[in-house]
Amino acid sequence: MGMRLVGLRYHRIQITPPFGIRFGVEEGRAQFHFVARGPVFLRGADQVIRPMTTGDAVLLPRGGAHDLVSEPDMPGRCVTAFEAAPLCASVSDIHACDDCTGDTGGALIFSGCMAFDLGSMHPLVALMPDMMLVGTLLERYPEILPMLEAMERETRGARAGFAGILARLADVVSAFIVRAWVECGCGDSNGWVAALRDPRLGRVIAALHRDPGRNWSVADLAAEMGSSRSVFAERFLAVTGMTPVRYLTELRMRLASQWIGRDRMSIDAAAHRLGYGSQAAFSRAFKRVIGHPPGAMRDGAQTTSA
Numbered sequence: 001m002g003m004r005l006v007g008l009r010y011h012r013i014q015i016t017p018p019f020g021i022r023f024g025v026e027e028g029r030a031q032f033h034f035v036a037r038g039p040v041f042l043r044g045a046d047q048v049i050r051p052m053t054t055g056d057a058v059l060l061p062r063g064g065a066h067d068l069v070s071e072p073d074m075p076g077r078c079v080t081a082f083e084a085a086p087l088c089a090s091v092s093d094i095h096a097c098d099d100c101t102g103d104t105g106g107a108l109i110f111s112g113c114m115a116f117d118l119g120s121m122h123p124l125v126a127l128m129p130d131m132m133l134v135g136t137l138l139e140r141y142p143e144i145l146p147m148l149e150a151m152e153r154e155t156r157g158a159r160a161g162f163a164g165i166l167a168r169l170a171d172v173v174s175a176f177i178v179r180a181w182v183e184c185g186c187g188d189s190n191g192w193v194a195a196l197r198d199p200r201l202g203r204v205i206a207a208l209h210r211d212p213g214r215n216w217s218v219a220d221l222a223a224e225m226g227s228s229r230s231v232f233a234e235r236f237l238a239v240t241g242m243t244p245v246r247y248l249t250e251l252r253m254r255l256a257s258q259w260i261g262r263d264r265m266s267i268d269a270a271a272h273r274l275g276y277g278s279q280a281a282f283s284r285a286f287k288r289v290i291g292h293p294p295g296a297m298r299d300g301a302q303t304t305s306a
Contacts, residue, residue, distance in 0.1 A: 006114060007090060007114050007170065008029065008114060008115055009090055009092075009112070009113045010091040010111065010163070010166065010170065011084065011091070011093075011109075011110070012087065012092070012094070012108075012110050012155060012158075012163065013094040013108070014107070014108050014109075015096040015097060015106050015107055015109075016106035016107075018071060019070045019096065019107070020069040021067060021078075021079050022078045023065075023067070023068070023079055023111065024063040024064045024065045029063045029115060030113070030114040030116055030174070032058070032059050032114060032170050032174050033058050033110075034057045034110045034111075034151050034155070035052045035053065035107070035108075035109055036055075036108040036109065036156055037107055037108035037156070038052055038053040038054045038107060039052065039054075040068050040107050041068070042067075043067040043069055043076075044066050044130065045262065049072045052068075055152060056133070056134070058133050059132045059174050059177045060130065060132075061128040061129075061132065061178070062128070063113075064130070068109060070107065079094070087163035088164050088167075090167060091164070091166065093163075110166050112167065112170045112174075114171070114174060128178075134176075137177065147169055147173050151169050151170070198239065200225045200226060200227070201239055203224055204221050204225050204232070204236070204244075205247075208251060212255060212275075213252075216244070218232065218233060250289050253285060253289035256270045256271075256294065259273075260294050261297035267279055267282070267283070267294045267295065270294070271283075282294070
């Protein structure tokens with residue numbers, strides 16, 4: 001898989017409690033946070049609170065509105081509303097401290113806004129979890145730990161050239177997080193790891209994820225792969241463990257559950273976007289794959305946001 005993270009904008013933030021910082025207003029941008037001095041609470045769009053301590057890092061591959069706060073109930077103020085001084089071309093310094101000296105007096109955070117470049121495998125981003133915590137990877141990938149330790153030293157020390165070094169380290173740690181997710185099987189995304197190693201089949205799966213609402217036929221997909229229908233169907237089943245029709249249905253329902261539950265899209269709009277002629281047919285497929293009707297996702301989202 002050709003993977004590249006393009007860092008767009010970074011902030012080194014030193015701030016004393018009480019505070020609330022809002023990120024992710026821009027759609028479609030990944031967000032990375034590293035806590036060089038904590039504690040800090042991460043509050044997602046679902047209002048779930050996740051504590052982060054010194055040395056913790058998290059990647060939000062699709063960004064979205066979220067807050068870093070000193071207390072779970074603190075309101076968030078947009079990060080762009082804070083006064084920032086440029087440290088280098090892409091890194092700015094936010095110093096919102098009443099009395100910050102040395103290693104005391106406030107939280108110290110390094111944050112980055114990034115764009116993913118995954119080439120033909122860009123649809124992987126839609127399948128990633130909303131938040132990917134680096135702490136869950138350290139046992140399997142101990143090589144990440146020295147990078148986090150280097151980030152902590154650079155963030156705290158503010159030595160010559162530290163801003164550029166931090167930006168590159170953030171890019172590398174984020175890439176490690178994504179690679180670890182892929183190597184661990186892409187969550188429940190059956191077939192992706194094998195498909196990534198098979199460029200012809202990878203083109204087919206990328207096409208499905210690019211246009212899940214299209215009325216795909218086996219002949220269409222075989223043409224994407226450049227093979228006969230029988231060879232394609234046999235290869236697809238061997239790699240993914242399911243037929244193309246079943247794979248497409250499960251892909252559609254995973255996307256629908258995100259749109260309805262997270263993005264609050266209407267059920268009718270999701271059904272139309274995914275190529276279903278009626279809401280009833282869509283709802284039957286959704287319940288068969290997800291285990292409950294789509295209305296439960298919508299009601300859950302409304303309850304969470306209430």
